[in-house]
Amino acid sequence: MLTQTSMAAMALIFICAPVAADTYSDLNTPDKSGFMWGQVYQRTKTACGTLPQDLEDDYAKAIRLLSESSAEFGPTYQDGLKPSVKKGPPKSAEEMEDMCIKGQSGLRNQVKLARYWFTAKW
Numbered sequence: 001m002l003t004q005t006s007m008a009a010m011a012l013i014f015i016c017a018p019v020a021a022d023t024y025s026d027l028n029t030p031d032k033s034g035f036m037w038g039q040v041y042q043r044t045k046t047a048c049g050t051l052p053q054d055l056e057d058d059y060a061k062a063i064r065l066l067s068e069s070s071a072e073f074g075p076t077y078q079d080g081l082k083p084s085v086k087k088g089p090p091k092s093a094e095e096m097e098d099m100c101i102k103g104q105s106g107l108r109n110q111v112k113l114a115r116y117w118f119t120a121k122w
Contacts, residue, residue, distance in 0.1 A: 030066055030117040034073040037063065037110060038080020044103025046083075047096050051104065059107055062114030065121055 031037065041059065045051060051059075067074040091099070115122050 030069050032070045032072050034077025035080040038077040040106050042081045044107055047099035047103055055107055058111045062111050065114060065118045
């Protein structure tokens with residue numbers, strides 16, 4: 001029984017490894033797709049209402065630099081900004097505050113990545 005399970009696991013790894021390798025994003029290379037960048041921004045902006053001006057400015061600069069580096073980034077970023085069609089249950093004030101804090105942290109991490117990728121242009 002153990003050998004069958006081991007063989008099945010190895011077969012799954014063998015089949016999935018190339019797919020995972022193709023979808024992995026190298027942290028040394030700027031993202032080509034902006035979809036997740038747009039989603040993080042849209043969700044954070046919705047949760048917070050307004051963002052600190054320094055974060056807005058830095059994020060706008062990151063998006064500009066990423067859009068200049070990849071023709072695909074800008075259109076996919078715009079797709080990510082579109083509100084989700086799925087509507088979940090209304091969130092409490094505490095949940096929205098938590099989403100806002102976590103979202104701002106995510107945006108700041110994305111800005112750090114962009115600074116890393118575009119050190120010379122920042």
